[in-house]
Amino acid sequence: MAGTGSATGRISLEGVTPDTVWPAKAGVRQPMNENETRSAAGKPRRDDPLGANSEIGRKLREYYDGLMTPDVPDRFTELLSKLETAESQRKKAGDAE
Amino acid sequence: MSHGADFKTGLLGAIPSLRAFAVSLSHNSDKADDLVQETLVKAWDKQMSFQPGTNLKAWLFTILRNEFYSQMRKRGREVQDSEGTMTARLAVHPSQHGSLDLKDFRAALERLPEDQREAVILIGASGFSYEEAAEICGCAVGTIKSRVSRARVRLQELLSIEGEGDYGPDAIAAQVMGSGAAA
Numbered sequence: 606m607a608g609t610g611s612a613t614g615r616i617s618l619e620g621v622t623p624d625t626v627w628p629a630k631a632g633v634r635q636p637m638n639e640n641e642t643r644s645a646a647g648k649p650r651r652d653d654p655l656g657a658n659s660e661i662g663r664k665l666r667e668y669y670d671g672l673m674t675p676d677v678p679d680r681f682t683e684l685l686s687k688l689e690t691a692e693s694q695r696k697k698a699g700d701a702e
Numbered sequence: 703m704s705h706g707a708d709f710k711t712g713l714l715g716a717i718p719s720l721r722a723f724a725v726s727l728s729h730n731s732d733k734a735d736d737l738v739q740e741t742l743v744k745a746w747d748k749q750m751s752f753q754p755g756t757n758l759k760a761w762l763f764t765i766l767r768n769e770f771y772s773q774m775r776k777r778g779r780e781v782q783d784s785e786g787t788m789t790a791r792l793a794v795h796p797s798q799h800g801s802l803d804l805k806d807f808r809a810a811l812e813r814l815p816e817d818q819r820e821a822v823i824l825i826g827a828s829g830f831s832y833e834e835a836a837e838i839c840g841c842a843v844g845t846i847k848s849r850v851s852r853a854r855v856r857l858q859e860l861l862s863i864e865g866e867g868d869y870g871p872d873a874i875a876a877q878v879m880g881s882g883a884a885a
Contacts, residue, residue: 654850654851654854655822655825655826655850655854659854660863661826661854661857661858661861661863662826664804664807665807665811665822665823665826665827666826666827667804667807668804668807668808668811668827669722669726669823669827669828670827671804672721672722672725672726673718673719673721673722674718674721675718677714677717677718678735680735680739681714681717681738681739681742682714684739684742684743685710685713685714685742685746688742688743688746689706689710692706692746
């Protein structure tokens with residue numbers, strides 16, 4: 606993975622055309638949502654400077670994925686339950702008036 | 703009723719992303735979790751102002767980011783200078799070959815000016831569009847693009863990455879940015 610395209614110290618030129626000027630000129634389509642941006646991981650995108658062809662883009666995702674732990678600490682689930690309870694009690698108190 | 707339950711589920715689902723973003727801003731996991739806690743409380747209090755069907759994650763990131771900067775201001779800590787003058791002096795020891803060590807990368811990332819780091823993380827890692835990132839940071843789309851571009855050039859310099867900046871979009875973008883195209 607780390608070696609892809611960088612073995613020679615060069616990124617792949619595949620998909621690079623003269624209008625790959627970045628930042629994109631007006632009128633060049635920008636990614637509109639997460640799925641679209643994510644799909645860049647597979648294919649080179651002309652308007653994605655941090656996409657699959659970029660060593661920095663890859664490292665950035667590696668770094669960030671390392672920060673994403675799927676489990677939610679108890680303090681947060683407890684906090685949300687408390688907030689929910691407090692709110693329903695406020696509502697009850699409001700109804701009683 | 704079910705709106706409240708959906709909202710809570712949404713908050714729970716966003717917690718891993720919020721924690722990652724908070725760590726990337728504060729570089730400290732304890733501070734980051736305090737930041738997430740504060741974000742959840744604020745979000746809960748103003749849940750009526752959230753429009754169901756819009757991007758909850760972006761809305762929460764906005765709250766977390768505002769909270770982070772207001773805490774920084776309260777503590778009287780200066781946000782790193784956006785020109786990154788310190789950054790230039792604190793070069794990261796480059797890895798010998800093409801593949802970067804993640805530790806080097808993290809160190810380089812931490813040396814970026816705050817505004818560039820958050821832009822590059824929102825776009826390159828959190829999966830937001832330029833439009834969403836601009837909304838989260840309360841600035842123009844062009845500003846986000848410019849920050850991402852400068853961040854990328856800076857990271858390349860710090861990490862001495864060869865190849866990426868030698869030709870194509872990067873060289874051109876660097877010239878465009880160098881001539882003061884955008885703030």
